[in-house]
Amino acid sequence: MKWLALVLLLVNGALWFYGGSLVPKRIAVVSDQQALPRVADLRTGTVEKERERAPEKPVRPRPESGRVEPVEILAEPVPQLHCVRLGWFESADAAREAYLSLGSPGIAYEVREQERELASLHWVIIPPQPDDRALALFxxxxxxxxxxxxxxxxxxxxxxxxGLFESRQAAETVLEEKKRQNLNAILANFPRNQISYALVFEDELMPGSGAVEAAESDYEDNFDLVEISRCEGVATASENP
Structure with a gap:
């Protein structure tokens, strides 16, 4: 018994002496004074790492608050004043009647007289002679x-x-006939000028709409002279029909 008691005593002493080395190390405990990392900080760090890995996308600048961007508004086309010149008329009254027949277009009109040089006529004549011989032959x-x-x-x-002829061929035919009648006839040019009248008035036409071309086409069916252009300078003096 004494030996058994002695063995137990020695075992207990050995366990007490070497027990500290056999126990696993304790986990370090964080003191109250140390700050734990927050979840938001952990997320922020993760987002920043993702941004470093991903390429940056261009950011469109936003307009300043309260600032209105200007918008270009296209102006509507407006009619423009055009001067219309039509001819020819044998008298001023004929020009005025034509203006009325057109429905009195525009806001002012004028009748203008003009001397025009026309194409020469072909003239079959017996040349000039002394008074007595010319009268006897006539x-x-x-x-x-x-x-x-x-x-x-x-x-x-x-x-x-x-005879006077517009056609040279007709004049030459008459000339040959007179020569067969033993007449000393010749062919000459007969210059001529003519007093004619033109009608001028102002009309508002829409540019770029084809209105000018349409008006020219309509007038060309009835008049030898058709001129339509933008009015410049002083407007024509209005007349009462």
Whole structure:
């Protein structure tokens, strides 16, 4: 018994002496004074790492608050004043009647007189002669029934006209006929000018809408002269029909 008690005593002493080395190390406990990391900080750090890995996207600038961006508003086209010139008329009254027949367009109109140089006529004549010979020949032609006219003034005074023709071919045909009748006829040019009248008025037409082209097409069916252009300078003086 004594030996058993002695063995137990020695075992207990050994356990007490070496027990500290056999127990596993304790886990360190954080003191109250140390701060634990917050969940938000952990998330922020994770987002920042993701931003470093991902390429940055361009950010569109936003307009300043309260600032209104200007918007361009296209102006509507407005009618523009055009001057219309139509011709030709044999008299001023004929031009005024034409203005009324058109429905009195525009806001002002004017009738203008103009001397025009027309194409020369082809003239079959017997050249000028002394007064007595020219008068005797003219009476003989009248007696024979030949259509003729004795020129009384101008540089062709005492010449005998046998006809005026617009067509040269027609004039040459008559000339050959007169020569077969033993008449000393020749072919000459007959210059001529004519007093004509033009109608001028102002009308408002929409640019770029085809209104000018349409008006020109309509007027060309009835008039030899058609001119339409933007009005410049002083407007025409209005007349009462």
């Amino acid at each position: 009476r003989d032609l009248q007696r024979r029934g030949i259509d003729s006219y004795l020129v009384r003034r101008g540089e062709n005074r005492n010449a005998i006209s046998l």
